[in-house]
Amino acid sequence: xxxxxxxxxxxxxxxxxxxxxxxxxxxxxxxxxxxxxxxxxxxxxxxxxxxxxxxxxxxxxxxxxxxxxxxxxxxxxxxxxxxxxxxxxxxxxxxxxxxxxxxxxxxxxxxxxxxxxxxxxxxxxxxxxxxxxxxxxxxxxxxxxxxxxxxxxxxxxxxxxxxxxxxxxxxxxxxxxxxxxxxxxxxxxxxxxxxxxxxxxxxxxxxxxxxxxxxxxxxxxxxxxxxxxxxxxxxxxxxxxxxxxxxxxxxxxxxxxxxxxxxxxxxxxxxxxxxxxxxxxxxxxxxxxxxxxxxxxxxxxxxxxxxx
Amino acid sequence: xxxxxxxxxxxxxxxxxxxxxxxxxxxxxxxxxxxxxxxxxxxxxxxxxxxxxxxxxxxxxxxxxxxxxxxxxxxxxxxxxxxxxxxxxxxxxxxxxxxxxxxxxxxxxxxxxxxxxxxxxxxxxxxxxxxxxxxxxxxxxxxxxxxxxxxxxxxxxxxxxxxxxxxxxxxxxxxxxxxxxxxxxxxxxxxxxxxxxxxxxxxxxxxxxxxxxxxxxxxxxxxxxxxxxxxxxxxxxxxxxxxxxxxxxxxxxxxxxxxxxxxxxxxxxxxxxxxxxxxxxxxxxxxxxxxxxxxxxxxxxxxxxxxxxxxxxxxxxxxxxxxxxxxxxxxxxxxxxxxxxxxxxxxxxxxxxxxxxxxxxxxxxxxxxxxxxxxxxxxxxxxxxxxxxxxxxxxxxxxxxxxxxxxxxxxxxxxxxxxxxxxxxxxxxxxxxxxxxxxxxxxxxxx
Numbered sequence: 001x002x003x004x005x006x007x008x009x010x011x012x013x014x015x016x017x018x019x020x021x022x023x024x025x026x027x028x029x030x031x032x033x034x035x036x037x038x039x040x041x042x043x044x045x046x047x048x049x050x051x052x053x054x055x056x057x058x059x060x061x062x063x064x065x066x067x068x069x070x071x072x073x074x075x076x077x078x079x080x081x082x083x084x085x086x087x088x089x090x091x092x093x094x095x096x097x098x099x100x101x102x103x104x105x106x107x108x109x110x111x112x113x114x115x116x117x118x119x120x121x122x123x124x125x126x127x128x129x130x131x132x133x134x135x136x137x138x139x140x141x142x143x144x145x146x147x148x149x150x151x152x153x154x155x156x157x158x159x160x161x162x163x164x165x166x167x168x169x170x171x172x173x174x175x176x177x178x179x180x181x182x183x184x185x186x187x188x189x190x191x192x193x194x195x196x197x198x199x200x201x202x203x204x205x206x207x208x209x210x211x212x213x214x215x216x217x218x219x220x221x222x223x224x225x226x227x228x229x230x231x232x233x234x235x236x237x238x239x240x241x242x243x244x245x246x247x248x249x250x251x252x253x254x255x256x257x258x259x260x261x262x263x264x265x266x267x268x269x270x271x272x273x274x275x276x277x278x279x280x281x282x283x284x285x286x287x288x289x290x291x292x293x294x295x296x297x298x299x300x301x302x303x304x305x306x307x308x
Numbered sequence: 309x310x311x312x313x314x315x316x317x318x319x320x321x322x323x324x325x326x327x328x329x330x331x332x333x334x335x336x337x338x339x340x341x342x343x344x345x346x347x348x349x350x351x352x353x354x355x356x357x358x359x360x361x362x363x364x365x366x367x368x369x370x371x372x373x374x375x376x377x378x379x380x381x382x383x384x385x386x387x388x389x390x391x392x393x394x395x396x397x398x399x400x401x402x403x404x405x406x407x408x409x410x411x412x413x414x415x416x417x418x419x420x421x422x423x424x425x426x427x428x429x430x431x432x433x434x435x436x437x438x439x440x441x442x443x444x445x446x447x448x449x450x451x452x453x454x455x456x457x458x459x460x461x462x463x464x465x466x467x468x469x470x471x472x473x474x475x476x477x478x479x480x481x482x483x484x485x486x487x488x489x490x491x492x493x494x495x496x497x498x499x500x501x502x503x504x505x506x507x508x509x510x511x512x513x514x515x516x517x518x519x520x521x522x523x524x525x526x527x528x529x530x531x532x533x534x535x536x537x538x539x540x541x542x543x544x545x546x547x548x549x550x551x552x553x554x555x556x557x558x559x560x561x562x563x564x565x566x567x568x569x570x571x572x573x574x575x576x577x578x579x580x581x582x583x584x585x586x587x588x589x590x591x592x593x594x595x596x597x598x599x600x601x602x603x604x605x606x607x608x609x610x611x612x613x614x615x616x617x618x619x620x621x622x623x624x625x626x627x628x629x630x631x632x633x634x635x636x637x638x639x640x641x642x643x644x645x646x647x648x649x650x651x652x653x654x655x656x657x658x659x660x661x662x663x664x665x666x667x668x669x670x671x672x673x674x675x676x677x678x679x680x681x682x683x684x685x686x687x688x689x690x691x692x693x694x695x696x697x698x699x700x701x702x703x704x705x706x707x708x709x710x711x712x713x714x715x716x717x718x719x720x721x722x723x724x725x726x727x728x729x730x731x732x733x734x735x736x737x738x739x740x741x742x743x744x745x746x747x748x749x750x751x752x753x754x755x
Contacts, residue, residue: 145569166572254519255571256729271389272720274414
C-alpha cells in the first residue's frame with residue numbers, strides 16, 4: 001500500500017508528513033527525551049557559568065566592561081599566587097592520600113568475609129555521608145588549642161600544646177587531614193566496587209602460573225581498576241580544588257592567608273570585600289586547567305573502553 | 309446659605325497643593341492604601357531582642373495599615389552579606405535591609421537617599437559621631453540610617469577581681485557607675501604592664517589576632533590612638549611612617565603576654581576565654597557578659613565594661629554601627645521611610661536597648677544615657693560606660709578615615725592584624741612587613 005505522502009496530489013501534505021517522519025526518527029525521540037535534562041543543565045550549569053564569566057569581565061563597581069583586567073590584576077598580586085600554590089598543595093596532597101587510603105581500605109574490606117562486610121562498609125562511609133560543614137565543626141572543636149581533646153591528651157602525656165590552626169604548617173596539615181578524612185570513604189567505595197568486578201578466574205590463572213602478590217596486583221588488579229582510578233582521581237581533584245566548607249570553618253583562610261584556597265579567597269574578595277567581579281575571576285581561574293585535565297583523562301578512559 | 313468662595317483656579321491650586329503634600333508625606337494613609345512592606349533585619353545575638361523589634365514593627369504596621377513581612381537574617385556564615393549581594397544583583401527583594409558597617413558605601417548607588425530622615429532624626433535625637441557619617445554617607449548624601457539594633461562598641465570587658473588582684477587596677481574606681489571616668493592613667497603603656505602581670509598570674513588578656521572582626525577592631529583602635537594610618541583620607545598610602553613602626557614595636561611587646569593561639573581565634577574565642585574564667589580582660593560588646601551571667605553567673609558578676617586605653621593620639625574606641633537602607637528599587641519607599649522613622653524615635657530606641665540587655669547602641673548623642681545601661685546588673689552599673697556617656701572616647705572604626713572602599717578592603721582582609729602576625733609569629737622585620745603592606749594597599753586602590 002502506497003503511503004499518503006507518496007500519493008498526495010498537492011504539496012500541502014508533504015511538510016506534515018516529513019514532520020511526522022522526523023518525529024518518528026529515533027534521534028528526534030532521543031533528543032526530546034533528553035530535552036528536560038538539557039534544559040536543566042542549561043539553567044543550572046550553563047547560565048551560572050556564563051554569568052560568572054560575564055561578572056569576571058566587569059570593573060569593581062560592575063558598571064564597565066574591562067575584559068581580562070581582573071585576571072591581569074590578580075596575576076600581579078602575591079596573595080593570589082600564594083592561593084594558587086596553596087590550592088595545589090591542598091588538592092594534590094589530599095587526593096593522593098585519599099586515593100592511597102581508599103585503595104588500602106578497599107582491599108582490607110574486600111578481604112573481610114561477605115557476612116560482616118556490609119557492616120564495615122556502612123561504618124567506613126559515615127564520614128562521607130555527614131554534611132561536611134557539620135563534621136568540620138566537630139574537628140574545629142578538636143583542634144581548638146585552648147580547650148580541645150587533642151591538646152588535653154598531648155598535655156596529659158607531657159607534650160606542649162599544638163597550635164593546630166594558629167601556625168601555618170599545622171593549619172595546612174589540619175585542613176588537609178580533615179579533607180582526607182572526609183573524602184577517603186568515597187575512594188574506598190569506588191575501589192571496592194572496582195575490585196569486586198575483577199573476575200576471580202584471572203587471579204586463579206595467575207596463581208597457577210606462579211604469580212606472587214605483587215605481580216597479581218601489578219598485572220591484574222591495577223590494569224582492571226585503571227579506568228575507575230582515573231575517573232575517581234579526576235572527580236576528586238575537581239571537587240577538592242573547589243573545596244570551600246572545610247577551610248572556611250576551620251581557618252577561614254588564616255593564619256595570614258596561608259590556608260586560603262580558591263573558593264574561600266573568592267568569597268573573601270567577592271562577598272566580604274564587595275568585589276564580586278574579582279571574586280568571580282578567582283573562582284574561574286582553575287576552570288580552563290581542570291577542563292583540560294578532564295578532557296585528556298576522559299579521552300584516555302574512552303579510548304581504553306573502545307579497545308576493551 | 310453661605311456663598312462659596314471657591315473658584316475654579318482656587319480648586320486647581322488647592323488640589324495641586326494637596327497632591328504635593330501627599331507626595332511629600334512619608335506615607336499615604338488609608339485602609340490598606342499603604343500596601344506591603346518587606347524588611348530584612350539583622351538576626352540578633354541576644355535572645356529576645358528580635359521580639360522587641362517585631363513588636364515595634366507590628367505596632368507601626370497596625371497604625372499605618374501596612375502589610376509588613378519581617379525576615380531576620382543571620383550574620384553567621386555571612387548570610388546577611390550574601391543576601392545583600394543577591395538582592396543588589398537581582399534588583400529585587402526586601403524594601404528595607406540591614407547593612408553592616410561598610411556596606412552602605414559599597415551599595416550607595418542602589419540605595420535611596422535618606423537625607424530627609426536623617427535631618428529630622430538629628431534634630432530630634434542629637435548629632436551622630438563622625439564614624440557614622442563616614443560610613444552612612446556617600447557623595448555628601450545619607451544613604452542609610454544608623455540603627456540601634458546591631459550597632460555596637462567593643463570596649464574592654466574586665467574581670468574586677470583579677471584586675472585588682474594581679475594588675476593592681478580597680479576598674480570600678482576608674483570607671484565608676486553613674487559618674488565620669490577617672491582614667492587618665494589608663495593608657496596603652498599601662499595596658500601593657502597589666503597584660504604582663506595578668507599573663508604571669510596565669511590569667512592573660514584574651515585579645516584575638518586572627519582575621520575576624522573582633523581582632524581587627526581592637527587593633528584598629530590601637531593604630532588610631534597612635535596616629536598610625538595605612539592610607540589617609542585622600543587615598544594616599546602612608547603606611548611607612550614612624551607611627552606605624554611604633555605600633556608594630558608595641559604589638560611585639562604585647563603579643564608575648566597573650567595566649568599563644570590568639571592568631572587562630574575567631575569572634576567567639578575571646579567570649580569563651582572570659583566566660584571560662586581563664587582571662588582577666590577581653591574587648592567585646594556586652595554579649596559575652598550576658599552569656600556569662602546566664603552560663604557562669606559567678607564570673608558574670610565580676611565583669612565590668614569600661615573605656616579603652618589612651619595613646620599619644622587620644623582614646624579611640626572601636627565602634628561598629630549597623631544601618632537600615634532602602635533599596636532604590638523598593639516598591640514602597642514611603643512606607644519604608646515611615647517605618648525607619650518610627651523605629652528611631654527615642655521611646656522605640658529605649659525599648660530596643662532594653663530588649664537587647666544594653667547591647668544595642670543608638671548613634672545619636674542624646675540617647676547615650678538611657679536607664680538600661682545604668683541599672684542593668686550584675687554587678688549594678690556594669691554597662692554604664694558602654695555607650696560612652698561622658699564622651700571621653702573617640703568612637704571610630706579600623707582603617708578610618710581613608711576612603712571607605714579602600715578601608716573596607718583593609719578591614720575585611722585584616723591587613724593590620726596580618727602585619728602584627730608577620731612581625732611576631734613569622735619573625736619578619738618591620739621594614740619587610742611595611743613593604744608587603746605597601747604592595748597590598750596599592751592593590752586595594754583598584755577602582
